[in-house]
Structure formats: structure tokens, C-alpha cells
Amino acid sequence: MPNFPFRLAKVVRRFVAFLASIAVVLGLSACGGNSTASNSDKPVVLTTFTVLADIAKNVAGDKLQVESITKAGAEIHGYEPTPGDIRKAAQADLILDNGLNLEAWFAQFVEGLDVPHAVVSEGVKVMDIGEDSYRGKPNPHAWMSPDNVQIYANNMAKAFAGLAPEHASEFEANAKAYNSRLQEVKDEMVSKLSVLPENHRALVTCEGAYSYLARDAGLKEVYIWAVNAEQQATPQQIARAIGFVKDNQVPAVFCESTVSDAPMQQVVGATGAKFGGVLYVDSLSEADGPVPTYLDLIRHDAKIITEALTGGTA
Template sequence: MPNLLFRCAKDVHRAAAVLAVLGLSLGLAACGGTPASSADDRPVVLTTFTVLADVAKNVAGDKLRVESITKAGAEIHGYEPTPGDIRKAAQADLILDNGLNLEAWFAQFVEGLDVPHAVVSDGVKVMPIGEDSYQGKPNPHAWMSPSNVQIYANNMAKAFATLDPANAAVFEANAKAYNAQLQSVQDEMVAKLSVLPENHRALVTCEGAFSYLARDAGLKEVYIWAVNAEQQATPQQITRAIEFVKSKQVPAVFCESTVSDAPMQQVVGATGAKFGGVLYVDSLSEADGPVPTYLDLMRHDAKTITTALSGGTP
């Protein structure tokens, strides 16, 4: 993942490229280059990644058409928008993003578009990143707590009501029903992880993307890097993880689906800990994969963590 800090030279270059693509895209529209209109005339809501799209579909029901800019399995932080993405965004009625510096590309993506957008993390109690050069910056992975996603759902319902006032009551009712499911998953996750032995209550991952989950479940979070960067995993970061796993005798370690697990395999080789499995954070899987919905993602991660840290086979 590209560095989430603002890097002036790169951002200026990227902004120029996006604006150039935007000009091309709008030119294509003027020349009839856009696809023929669909028979589906519902307002279109575009989200930045698949997790948000799934939550939004639950809140929207059948009243809105919800799509994700990025596809299943995509790495969200450093995504490079395509001309097709910008054409699609220009035709959307509403764009939703996570905020908290997650989508480093997003501000430039919407800068030239006359499309309203809403930040779905507004109102979440933000946890700061605690280490490295990112110390004090907000940890953007707030959706890794179902309790936070209840706030996301409520924010979506409000944004949808502004977009489609006639169905405001439907969106509110859908959000309420989905929030009940989120609470059930939250309670289930905490119950699963509460059975771990005290000396195994450590979650060691590649990226520090699990702060909110670890907080909810009472786990100690340790990671190789704070946020995914262009040059991942320095020797010092790997050494720090190795020392922690050895000193605490952590039985298993993990990595995320959208990054290489090679650095964590070095930790496994140096400590004898098991590789506990792949965790999902930034993206859902395809429909026939292990985490086709957000609720599936949280259940999968809780089960994977509990099984591995309890000594089970990943």
C-alpha cells in the first residue's frame, strides 16, 4: 500500500494525471462514448471498495443501485483509478468513501466531479496509529469493528434519504435491521475470542489493520508495519515481530489477503509459530469465496484467529 502520508511530488503528478483522464472521459461522453443507458433507472451509489458496497446494499435494499469502484481482492489504499472508473463516477448520483486517509487517491478522484459524496466513518471514535512515522495519524480500518459499522450504516441511511427522500423511511428501517445483525456478529466475535488463554491473546499481523477488532476482543495487537508502504517490511520491523513472538510464545501469526505473506513467513521460520491463516480486511472475496459479505468477513476472521491461537490447525 502506498504511504498514506501526503507526498507532494507524487500527489501533484497523480492529480495532473487524474485531471487529464477526467478531461478525456468527459470528452468521450460528449462524443457518445459512454455505454448505453441501462433499463435500471434507480439512482446509482458508488463506493470506494467492496466492503462499503456490501454494507450500502443492505441499507439501500432495492431502492438504489450500489456498485464498488474497486473489485473483489483489490488493494484499496494505493488504487489507481482508470478512465472507466472516472466515467462511472461522473454518472453516479452519490459516492461513498471511508475517509480517515484510507483512500489516498480519493480527493483527486472526485475533485473535478460534480457528484455529491459522503464520508461514512463520520462520528466514529478514531483510534490513532501508535508507531512508526504514522504515529498519531488515524487508523483508517474502523470497519473492523461491527459497532463502528453501525455508525457507517446510519450515515449511509442519512445520505440515501437526502438522495431519495421518498424512501427515507425504508433506508432507516433497513439500517436498523442491519444494525441488529451487526450487533449479533459483534457479540459472537467477542464471545469466540474471549475463550483464548491469557498468554495467547496476541494478534500478530502484517499490517496494523486490526486495532479496532483487537480493542473489542481484548487482544494485544502487534504488526510488522503500521500501514502498508511501497517498501514493505524493513529488517528492523521483522526483527521486532520475531522478538515479540518469541518472548510471548505466541502460537500463531497472520497476514492479510491483499498483501504478500513473505515477511510473516520469515517470522514463522525464526520462531516456530504457525502461520495461522489469511485474514480479510480491505476487500471481500468473490461471491463463491470465503467472505462474500462483510458479516462473513468478520465471522471468518474471528474463527481463523480463535482456531489458530487456541492451537487448532489453520
């Protein structure tokens, strides 16, 4: 067992971090009071990742202060909270979760906190993961759908109304205006893709993170692997993707920004399909990057997909 010392050290580090987090929470509980995470006198809303934070800012307007636990570019599936994250959570007035098993990494640390939270995916028509060890579990990437994010925005407006009822009508109006912009993105995407023949109506990606976007767009979702893991892209998975692209003469394939596109480039080399571009899923970019807001993200992905599949003629 040559890796035992390394594994033991990793377990010890995590246990120490957990004890530190508990100490932080106990200390904050003794001090009492929320909204101390900021100098602002506005109620503080804490989200688990940057996509939710941006949507929440559009709904909240200038009436609430919205923050994200994870930073821009972070891989959210395996994130490990720090004592500083627990401090933020203990001092928040409301925590927003995506739900659908996405934030298991955070729930274990905040379950004992006396802070209300809302699950923003509540009411979404859930799609299950189709294979691997995750088969049958909900696909958590529900925000990759303009339709679903309209539900997210409405859920946020309701949660914010409970936090600041004097601004309830403003939150509702903000959500309605934001949802109109989301609907425009979906309608344009569907219209442009309508020219595709049936066998070309496929979204082929590295990870199976685009189920909801494919459903919105009327595309068949095909992927190399179902969920990001330490070891990805077996020869069998690549061969399956190659077979589908060849059989259906799919004109373009894609990969997301947080993983290597090397496996998909093998599909490109074996089929002659075009590599359509990089798609974004789990995180926004920095302010000067390509997708600093959720609307930028979904517009970017819709544009890359429609132009690559239609040859730019849509």
C-alpha cells in the same frame, strides 16, 4: 540518474490520464443529467471499494443501485482512477467515501464534480497509526470492526434518506437489521476469546490493519509493519515481532490476503507459533470466493482468529 526516463514516462502517463479524465468530466457536464451510468431508473450510489458497496447494498435494499469503483481483490491504498471511473462518478447520484485519508487517490479527481457525497466513517472513534512515517495519522481501516460498521450503516441510511426520502423508514429498518447481525459476530468473537490467558490475548499480523478489530475483541495489536509499502519487513521489524511472540508465548500469528506471508513465516520458524491463517481486509472476493460479502469477511476473520488462538477449544 538511470531511472529518469522511466520516471518521466510514468509522470507523462499519469498526466495524460488526468487530462483524459477532465475531458470526460467536461463532456458529461455538457450533456447533463445523472443516473446515466445504468439502464436502471433507480438512483445510483457509487462507493470507492467493494466492502462499502456490500454494506450499502444491505442498507439500500432494492431501492437504490449500488456500484463500486474498484473491483473485487483490488488493493485500494494505491489505486489509480481511470477515465471510466471518473465517468461513473460524474453520473452517480451519491458517492460514499470511507474517509480517514483512505481515498486521497480519488478525491483529487472528483472534487470538481457536482455530485453529493457522504463520509461513512463519520462518528467513529478514530485510532491513529502508531509508527513509521504515518505516525499520528488516522488508521483508515475502521470497517474492520463490527461496532464501527454499525456506525457506517447508520450513516448510509441517513445519506440514502436524503437521496430517496420516500424510502427513509426502509433504509433505517434495513440498517437496524444489518447491525443486529454485526453485533452477533462481535459477541460470539468476544465470548470465544474470553478463555484466553492475558499474555495470549494478542493479534499478531503482517500489516497494522486490525487495530479496530483488535479493540472490539479485547486483543493487543502487534504487527510487522504499520502500513503496506513497496518495501516491507525489515530485519528489525521481524526481530521485534519474534521477540513479542516468544516473550508472550502467543499461540498463533496471521497475515492478510493482499501481501506475502513470507515475513510472518520467519516469525513462525523462529518461535514455534502456529500460522493461524489468511485474513481479509481491503477487498471482498469474487462471488465464488471465500469472502463475497462483508459479513462473510468479518465472520471469516473472527473464526480464523478465535480458532487459532484458542486451539479450536472455544
